[in-house]
Amino acid sequence: MEATIVHDxxxxxxxxxxxxxxxxxxxxxxxxxWAVKNLLKADTDNVVLLNVRxxxxxxxxxxxxxxxxxxxxxxxxxxxxxxxxxxxxxxxxAVGFLKSCNxxxxxxxxxxxxxxxxxxxxxxDKIKAHIIVVGSRGMGAVQRALIGSTSDHxxxxxxxxxxxxxxx
Numbered sequence: 001m002e003a004t005i006v007h008d009x010x011x012x013x014x015x016x017x018x019x020x021x022x023x024x025x026x027x028x029x030x031x032x033x034w035a036v037k038n039l040l041k042a043d044t045d046n047v048v049l050l051n052v053r054x055x056x057x058x059x060x061x062x063x064x065x066x067x068x069x070x071x072x073x074x075x076x077x078x079x080x081x082x083x084x085x086x087x088x089x090x091x092x093x094a095v096g097f098l099k100s101c102n103x104x105x106x107x108x109x110x111x112x113x114x115x116x117x118x119x120x121x122x123x124x125d126k127i128k129a130h131i132i133v134v135g136s137r138g139m140g141a142v143q144r145a146l147i148g149s150t151s152d153h154x155x156x157x158x159x160x161x162x163x164x165x166x167x168x
Contacts, residue, residue, distance in 0.1 A: 015044035019129040021120055022051050024090050027135030031165035032094060035133045042104035048127050049094050049109040051087045052116040087111040117153040129160050136166045
């Protein structure tokens, strides 16, 4: 849905656009580190960091007397403000990590809102990603069937190759 660009120093003539999904988990950090070691080329690649926070609609609590409690809406706004800051901090830290690995990396960072599975695909299409890198949480077939897996969804629906990085 909405994209907040946290950082952008993309080159004019990049060879590849590599989208790396981060969510603050160890799995995502491992995928980022793997990409640095095995995939990214500092002089030619444009790295796009993506963080998607779920969209939470305001939920108004109904009291036992049938009146609506508007405190919940204010609370939801505060939660969203905190989640947006957390997302932006996460992206800034990832940019800092990449720059510490190689100051020549060209990096963009986007904070998005929505269903991570869908928003990553939309953003990857928008930026014309050549590759998407995502961490694997190591869910088994039953867990993936019950709750769904972002990496599984991406491998089936993205219009570019998806690298799912598993922890060793």
